[in-house]
Amino acid sequence: MDYNKLADLLFPDVDKETSYYEDLYPPRNLPEGAMVTRFAPSPTGFVHFGGLFPVLVCERLAHQSGGVFYLRIEDTDSKREVEGAEKDIINAFETFGIKFDESVVHGGSYGPYRQSDRRDIYRCYAKKLVSEGKAYPCFCTAEELSELRERQEAAKVVPGYYGEYVKCRDLTYEQVKKNIDAGKPFVLRFKSFGDSRNKIKFTDLVKGTIEITENDIDHVLLKSDGMPTYHLAHAVDDHLMHTTHVVRGEEWLSSLPYHIQLFRAFDFRLPKYLHISQLMRLAEVEEDGIVKQVKKKLSKRDKGAGLTSYIGEGYAPECVIEYVMTLLNSNFEEWRKANPFAPIEDFKFSVKKMSASGSLFDLKKLEDVSKNVLSRFSADEIYERVAAWSSVYDKEFNLLLTSDPDYAKRILAIGRGGNKPRKDFALYSEVKGYMGFFYDSLFEVSDSIPDNFKKEDIKNAIDLFIKGYDENDDRQTWFDKIKDVAAGIGYCPDMKAYKAAPDRYPGHVGDVSMFLRIAVTGRMNSPDMYDVMNILGKSRVVSRLEAFKNTL
RNA sequence: GGCCUGUUAGUCAAGUGGCUAAGACGUCGCCCUCUCACGGCGAAGGCAGGGGUUCGACUCCCCUACGGGUCACCA
Numbered sequence: 001m002d003y004n005k006l007a008d009l010l011f012p013d014v015d016k017e018t019s020y021y022e023d024l025y026p027p028r029n030l031p032e033g034a035m036v037t038r039f040a041p042s043p044t045g046f047v048h049f050g051g052l053f054p055v056l057v058c059e060r061l062a063h064q065s066g067g068v069f070y071l072r073i074e075d076t077d078s079k080r081e082v083e084g085a086e087k088d089i090i091n092a093f094e095t096f097g098i099k100f101d102e103s104v105v106h107g108g109s110y111g112p113y114r115q116s117d118r119r120d121i122y123r124c125y126a127k128k129l130v131s132e133g134k135a136y137p138c139f140c141t142a143e144e145l146s147e148l149r150e151r152q153e154a155a156k157v158v159p160g161y162y163g164e165y166v167k168c169r170d171l172t173y174e175q176v177k178k179n180i181d182a183g184k185p186f187v188l189r190f191k192s193f194g195d196s197r198n199k200i201k202f203t204d205l206v207k208g209t210i211e212i213t214e215n216d217i218d219h220v221l222l223k224s225d226g227m228p229t230y231h232l233a234h235a236v237d238d239h240l241m242h243t244t245h246v247v248r249g250e251e252w253l254s255s256l257p258y259h260i261q262l263f264r265a266f267d268f269r270l271p272k273y274l275h276i277s278q279l280m281r282l283a284e285v286e287e288d289g290i291v292k293q294v295k296k297k298l299s300k301r302d303k304g305a306g307l308t309s310y311i312g313e314g315y316a317p318e319c320v321i322e323y324v325m326t327l328l329n330s331n332f333e334e335w336r337k338a339n340p341f342a343p344i345e346d347f348k349f350s351v352k353k354m355s356a357s358g359s360l361f362d363l364k365k366l367e368d369v370s371k372n373v374l375s376r377f378s379a380d381e382i383y384e385r386v387a388a389w390s391s392v393y394d395k396e397f398n399l400l401l402t403s404d405p406d407y408a409k410r411i412l413a414i415g416r417g418g419n420k421p422r423k424d425f426a427l428y429s430e431v432k433g434y435m436g437f438f439y440d441s442l443f444e445v446s447d448s449i450p451d452n453f454k455k456e457d458i459k460n461a462i463d464l465f466i467k468g469y470d471e472n473d474d475r476q477t478w479f480d481k482i483k484d485v486a487a488g489i490g491y492c493p494d495m496k497a498y499k500a501a502p503d504r505y506p507g508h509v510g511d512v513s514m515f516l517r518i519a520v521t522g523r524m525n526s527p528d529m530y531d532v533m534n535i536l537g538k539s540r541v542v543s544r545l546e547a548f549k550n551t552l
Numbered sequence: 553g554g555c556c557u558g559u560u561a562g563u564c565a566a567g568u569g570g571c572u573a574a575g576a577c578g579u580c581g582c583c584c585u586c587u588c589a590c591g592g593c594g595a596a597g598g599c600a601g602g603g604g605u606u607c608g609a610c611u612c613c614c615c616u617a618c619g620g621g622u623c624a625c626c627a
Contacts (some may be wrong), residue, residue, distance in 0.1 A: 042627045077626055142625080158554060159623070187625050196555090213555060223625040230627050254556060254622040277558085278620075326576080330565055333576060355565080358620065362563050365577045375590085420590045434589095482586070495585080513586035525588035 006173055007131035009180060010188070014120070014127045021121055025110055025240045034067035036244045039093075039100070040237075042074040043085035047092045047307045049361065050279040052324050054247045057276065059098050060349040061245060071103035072237060073114040076227045086114075092307040096317040110241045115233050122228040125236045125266065126188055126221055134265045135221055137186040138168040139179050160217040162192065169218065188222035194261055202256065205245070205274045205351050215257035231258060239268040250275040274351060277358035279327075312393055314429030316385060319370035326369060329353040340376060370426035379413035386412075389428040397432045400439050410535050411435045414527045422527065437521045438535065445522040445548065449515060453507060455552045458515050460489045462549045465516060471538040475530050486512045519548035 028036060037058035041051070062069035073086055090105060102108025112118055129135035138161075140148075145161070152159040169191065171179075179186065194214035203209045221232045228236070238246060253275045263270045310320060325332045325344065335347050374382065383405065390398035401408045412435070415422030424434050436442035449458060464485040473481065483493035486509040492498035498508035517526055520541055526532055533541050 040627090044627075074627060138625095145625090153553095156553080185625095207557075210556075217623090220625050225625080227625090229625070233627095249621090250557080251621055251627090256556095280620085327564070330575095333565095337576095357558050359565090360563060362577070365564065368577055371589095415589070418590090422589045424589055479586075508586090510586050517587060523588090527588075529586070 001133070001173060003133045004131045006136075006176065007127045009173070009177060010130055010137055010186075011123055011127040014124050016120075016124050018125055018128050021124065021240060025242070028068065028110075028242045030068070031066050033065055034244075035061045035065045036068045036070075036242050037062045037247055038070050038072050038238070038241065038243050040072040040074050040248075041089055042077065043089065044077075046085060046088050049307060049310065051307065052096065052320070053279055053328065054249065054276060055093060055098055056321065056324055057274065057328060057349075057354070058245075058247045061247070061351070062101075064345070064349055067244070068101045069099075070108060070110070070241065071100040071106075071113060072241070073104060073116075074230065074233065075114060075116045076223075076230070076233055078116070078225075078227075088308075095308065095311060096321060115237070116227075118233075118237070119227060121240070122222070122232055122236055123226065126228070126232065129190070129221070129265060130188070132265075134191050135188050136169055136171070136191055137176055137179075138189045138218075138220075139171075139184050139186045140167055158196070161189065161219075162196075162217045166218055185224040187220045187224050189218040190221050190258075190262065190265070192216050192218050192258075192261065193265075194257065200257070200260075202260070204253070205272055206277075206354050207250070207253070207275055207356050210253075212253075212257050215261055217258070219258055231255065231262060234259060235262045235266060235268060238271055239263075239266065243271050245272045245274060247274045247276065250277050274354075276354065277356065279361055280358050281361045311389075314389065314393070314427030315366070316370065316374065316389075316428060319366070319373045319426070322373050323366045323369040326365075327355075327359050330355065367426040371423035374425065375416070375421040375423045377416075379409045379416055382412050382416075383409045386428050386431050390432075393429070394432060397436075400441065407438075407535070408435075411438050414531045414535075424527070437523065437526070438532075440540070443522055443544075445518065445551070447518055447522065447524045449518055453511065453515075457489050457491070457506065459549050459552060461485050461491075461512050461515050462519060462545050464488045465512075466542055466545055469538065469541070471534065471541075478530050478533075482512055482516070483509050516545070519545045 028034075030036070039055050039058055041047070059069050061067070071090065073089075075086075086104065090100070090103065093100070100106055102110065102113060104111075104113045126135060130137075140161075144167070148161070148165060149159045152165065168189070192215055194216045196213050196216045198214040199211050200214055201209055202212055219231060220229050222228055234246075237243075256273065256275075260270060311317065321344065322336075325347070326336075329347070329349060330353050331350075332347060339346065377385070383401070387398060387401050387405075387408075390401060425431050432442070437444075465482065468481045468484065470477075486493045486507075489512070490505070491507040491509065491512055492505040493509050495508060495510060498505055513529065514524065517529055518524060520526075520529070520536070521532060536544075
């Protein structure tokens with residue numbers, strides 16, 4: 001069989017040699033050890049939270065080694081395409097501060113970065129395989145294939161196009177030509193040279209050394225529409241784009257034997273692989289009337305799992321990234337503890353520290369991490385972020401914030417900047433609830449004083465406090481005066497003394513503080529009252545106290 | 553079902569033959585304290601089960617159970 005003749009018959013449209021592309025995409029000029037990674041999604045849906053995993057790994061690996069991180073859109077299957085998904089992907093990751101060096105929009109010397117634009121390239125390489133006798137056309141119809149499958153299932157053998165079951169592998173040139181002339185559609189199949197009885201050892205950078213079975217199936221390289229399957233595209237693209245490290249989900253592990261063969265057939269250098277496990281979520285499943293909690297794969301279909309929806313809910317990108325880092329590298333938290341203010345880029349990301357098993361998305365942990373991240377920001381930084389967030393997601397609050405930035409910053413500065421900063425909120429959406437009472441339009445008395453306190457005591461306390469209140473007092477003087485108020489209404493001014501003999505007093509200085517706090521902030525809990533009062537200013541403090549007194 | 557792979561507390565996890573099995577989140581308690589938020593101290597809670605190998609197994613091997621992945625002209 002003259003394979004060159006067959007190749008010409010099958011690919012009359014291909015007019016280039018693979019050497020043309022090899023010259024067009026020479027090895028990248030990068031420093032020693034630089035990694036080239038890629039994120040290669042199919043634009044079939046919106047990016048979900050789990051997508052951050054591989055992306056962050058790729059990004060860190062590439063950028064901390066002085067390499068390149070690019071985005072390649074895998075849209076070889078037009079049937080599944082979703083309008084607008086491509087832009088959403090880029091936007092979503094930009095929101096999280098993840099930048100691609102090369103992509104459809106960023107450009108780059110190794111494009112096109114959309115697989116549907118690389119059709120000619122794949123066909124050229126496919127033709128090469130044919131001309132070397134490593135691939136062949138298959139005219140089997142869908143019906144024939146499903147019949148084959150049924151037969152194999154009935155016989156309890158591994159289903160697939162392999163070994164004795166192949167029909168089109170040894171078609172003669174004349175038979176092929178006859179089919180082509182008759183206009184029969186065909187797929188191009190890989191002529192596998194493997195044997196499923198052979199095991200090969202393979203070292204995955206995440207999974208470690210694993211034993212896999214050699215591929216003996218003649219997989220499809222080109223679909224009948226002339227477009228490549230994932231496998232061919234993977235080999236050709238990652239070769240020509242000079243990817244050094246392929247980071248992908250572990251669902252690809254099972255097709256790895258095939259990929260290894262393919263790379264060998266092309267005489268391509270095999271990249272390093274990192275197969276990472278899926279992020280799981282806890283889901284409630286009802287089974288026989290019993291509700292159980294089970295681990296589920298985080299999927300695109302999950303409501304609210306979309307990356308951008310986290311932003312809407314108020315999660316800060318910095319926090320989400322920080323959380324994902326703690327999951328990706330087990331020593332990240334330790335590093336963060338030692339370097340609280342260092343940029344995340346300073347952390348030495350290590351493939352070795354990645355977990356081989358899947359982890360569960362833990363919202364509580366995310367919140368804890370978030371609180372820590374947000375607590376490290378300065379008042380100015382927090383203000384800028386909350387203002388930006390609320391300008392989109394809470395316009396009413398945004399108006400209040402931005403009408404007096406200095407005022408807002410003074411509020412946000414409470415308890416911030418020291419060794420033990422306050423950690424009041426994990427989400428931007430919680431800020432309004434935290435500081436709302438500083439704004440008259442949001443202020444309302446939502447908590448009430450327990451019934452066991454006499455109204456007269458409360459009124460007297462308020463009167464006494466107003467009488468002595470001087471906004472120029474320092475913290476100690478201010479509190480001493482509250483103690484005086486307590487004493488003035490017969491309450492115990494000293495907490496320790498009260499605890500020693502609680503029966504001797506109707507209340508204590510803490511109770512007096514509570515009266516004032518509820519009157520001024522509307523709540524039982526608030527940040528430091530001295531700071532609160534200073535920021536509110538004497539006239540508003542007094543008027544709130546008076547107003548509260550009148551409701552008693 | 554075949555093949556691959558995983559299983560350390562509720563969750564995330566250190567750990568590679570010699571430990572009383574780190575740490576973090578969560579939970580509970582105490583302390584600090586004008587409340588809260590911090591912070592500090594402490595408690596409960598774990599090597600899926602069974603066999604080997606070994607002087608000794610969380611660590612190595614086998615079996616079982618339970619997860620996950622995959623078996624397309626989808627990626």
